[in-house]
Amino acid sequence: MQSPAPYSPSTMVRVVTAASLFDGHDAAINVMRRIIQSTGCEVIHLGHNRSVREVVDCAVQEDAQAIAMTSYQGGHVEYLTYMRRLLDEQGASHIRIFAGGGGTILPSEIEELHAAGITRVYSPDDGRAMGLQGMINDLVAKSDFIPPIDDPEHLAERVRMRDPRAIAQAISCAERGQHDLIGFAADAVRRPVLGITGTGGAGKSSLTDEIVRRFLLDQPDRSIAVVSVDPSKRKTGGALLGDRIRMNAVSNQRVYMRSFATREANVALNPHVADAIRILSYAEYDLIIVETAGIGQSDSQITEVCDVSMYVMTPEFGAATQLEKIDMIDYADLIALNKFDKRGALDALRDVRKQYQRSRQRFGEPLENMPVHGTIASQFNDPGTNTLYRSIVDALKQRCALDWESSYSVSDEMSEKIYIIPPDRTRYLAELVEENKRYDARVEKQSEIARRLWQVNGTIEQLEDLHTQERRGR
Ligand code: B12
Ligand SMILES: Nc1nc2c(ncn2[C@@H]2O[C@H](COP(=O)(O)OP(=O)(O)OP(=O)(O)O)[C@@H](O)[C@H]2O)c(=O)[nH]1
Numbered sequence: 001m002q003s004p005a006p007y008s009p010s011t012m013v014r015v016v017t018a019a020s021l022f023d024g025h026d027a028a029i030n031v032m033r034r035i036i037q038s039t040g041c042e043v044i045h046l047g048h049n050r051s052v053r054e055v056v057d058c059a060v061q062e063d064a065q066a067i068a069m070t071s072y073q074g075g076h077v078e079y080l081t082y083m084r085r086l087l088d089e090q091g092a093s094h095i096r097i098f099a100g101g102g103g104t105i106l107p108s109e110i111e112e113l114h115a116a117g118i119t120r121v122y123s124p125d126d127g128r129a130m131g132l133q134g135m136i137n138d139l140v141a142k143s144d145f146i147p148p149i150d151d152p153e154h155l156a157e158r159v160r161m162r163d164p165r166a167i168a169q170a171i172s173c174a175e176r177g178q179h180d181l182i183g184f185a186a187d188a189v190r191r192p193v194l195g196i197t198g199t200g201g202a203g204k205s206s207l208t209d210e211i212v213r214r215f216l217l218d219q220p221d222r223s224i225a226v227v228s229v230d231p232s233k234r235k236t237g238g239a240l241l242g243d244r245i246r247m248n249a250v251s252n253q254r255v256y257m258r259s260f261a262t263r264e265a266n267v268a269l270n271p272h273v274a275d276a277i278r279i280l281s282y283a284e285y286d287l288i289i290v291e292t293a294g295i296g297q298s299d300s301q302i303t304e305v306c307d308v309s310m311y312v313m314t315p316e317f318g319a320a321t322q323l324e325k326i327d328m329i330d331y332a333d334l335i336a337l338n339k340f341d342k343r344g345a346l347d348a349l350r351d352v353r354k355q356y357q358r359s360r361q362r363f364g365e366p367l368e369n370m371p372v373h374g375t376i377a378s379q380f381n382d383p384g385t386n387t388l389y390r391s392i393v394d395a396l397k398q399r400c401a402l403d404w405e406s407s408y409s410v411s412d413e414m415s416e417k418i419y420i421i422p423p424d425r426t427r428y429l430a431e432l433v434e435e436n437k438r439y440d441a442r443v444e445k446q447s448e449i450a451r452r453l454w455q456v457n458g459t460i461e462q463l464e465d466l467h468t469q470e471r472r473g474r
């Protein structure tokens with residue numbers, strides 16, 4: 001069968017993709033999300049093992065037209081019908097649900113799911129008849145519509161009440177250029193903005209998640225919003241908005257998150273991020289974090305939209321001279337040297353601090369005073385990340401005249417990787433196996449000795465019995 005040409009959507013279609021709860025079968029959704037993206041859509045990918053609540057909250061906050069799921073764990077009827085119910089309850093009946101799960105979803109269940117409002121469940125037969133691109137064309141065509149704006153006259157009031165649907169719709173208005181509908185946000189009193197930038201994959205999203213987690217614990221009455229930008233593909237216009245995969249702390253009533261595609265090549269920010277900041281300020285979030293697409297060394301655009309800026313890099317920047325080319329070392333208020341578990345991290349910390357000192361001409365101060373923090377964002381309760389968090393709070397307090405109290409403190413404690421298996425013990429598991437084998441051999445030897453002794457004992461007893469019988473017979 002010849003593969004059909006990709007469908008060409010007339011609106012910007014945003015699709016949330018994930019594999020269902022308790023399900024690690026992510027190969028199928030990974031194939032589907034790539035084709036959805038190459039068909040020109042913005043894909044907000046959540047990965048596997050996601051609950052209905054997480055997927056629904058995400059789709060609402062992202063103002064997506066569709067959710068595309070895979071489910072192989074057997075609970076697809078309950079999972080998908082509950083998803084439909086939660087969406088409808090949140091007033092998001094327009095969000096379409098698509099799913100597949102190969103042969104685990106029976107034809108009779110597909111009928112039942114279609115009757116329950118799931119737009120389409122694709123079976124292996126559909127795959128054979130339509131091909132992969134054919135299924136995705138069908139999915140994208142059914143999602144090619146402008147999401148409705150409920151009650152546009154009261155959009156401002158609903159944004160002020162932090163209704164996630166209203167905020168999502170207001171931000172989409174900005175992206176679509178419907179500025180007349182969001183005029184209310186123009187004069188909003190600006191809320192504190194932390195800008196995070198850095199090279200691709202340095203750990204910006206992981207650190208954002210760690211900052212959100214600490215903020216929620218540290219500031220129990222305050223709310224936080226995250227705006228995250230990822231690059232659009234020049235060739236297809238599609239984008240993989242993957243930052244949410246790292247966000248585990250955002251499933252909270254006090255958090256709103258929105259993913260943006262740059263919608264332009266070679267830029268780190270979407271031009272509508274400034275509108276989003278205004279809308280989130282109108283909604284009176286206490287802190288707004290903006291993560292850029294992180295396109296490389298010359299990415300200092302973020303400083304134009306934030307109050308405090310942070311540059312995230314790793315110890316693997318190359319030679320010390322490379323640091324002199326990084327614009328953001330000159331502009332960032334704080335630097336996170338993430339992946340501090342990598343080799344040469346301490347040398348890198350010294351080099352980055354020196355470059356920071358050089359760029360600010362702060363030669364009279366000790367190197368340790370430079371706001372460069374070693375962090376391991378992938379580690380729970382990392383001391384470097386705790387210090388970084390407190391430094392961010394202090395910088396925001398100073399820059400935005402805030403009266404926040406924080407229970408976190410700045411400490412000299414360094415981030416150190418906690419290993420389950422120490423790395424210098426490279427043969428650790430082999431040693432365990434060898435020790436077990438030695439033990440088994442010893443047990444085998446001892447039981448052989450015990451068996452022989454027992455046999456000798458038995459022989460002695462038999463001889464004694466014989467001896468006794470002979471004496472009696474005499
Ligand atoms: C590959 C596979 C694995 C891989 C997964 C790799 C990965 N990262 O995804 C591995 C080996 C890890 C694995 C593990 C397990 N698996 Co498995 N696995 C499969 C297998 C062989 C294929 C599934 C697949 O990805 N197919 C590829 C897709 C593209 O094709 P499809 O499924 O036919 O889907 C069609 C349509 O439905 C459509 N489609 C599917 N999804 C979507 C989504 C969208 C948006 C669209 C548009 C279309 C669409 O596309 C296809 C078109 O023809 C199936 C058996 C089978 N032959 O189907 C078992 C199967 C799903 N696994 C099964 C089981 C039990 C397990 C384990 C629990 C085994 C164990 N005891 O450890 C574990 C669980 C893992 C976990 N953590 O969840 C069972 C599930 C039984 C059930 N639910 O009743 C199955 C059915 C095998 C069986 N017959 O027992 N598995
Ligand atoms: N070893 C190590 N890995 C980390 C650390 N922090 C993050 N990672 C991993 O690095 C990878 C990238 O992390 P992200 O947080 O997505 O990085 P990012 O900078 O947001 O990436 P983009 O948004 O794609 O530019 C993930 O696999 C993380 O698990 C760390 O401190 N140490």
Ligand SMILES: [Mg+2]
Binds near residue numbers: 204205206242243291
């Ligand atoms: Mg990221």
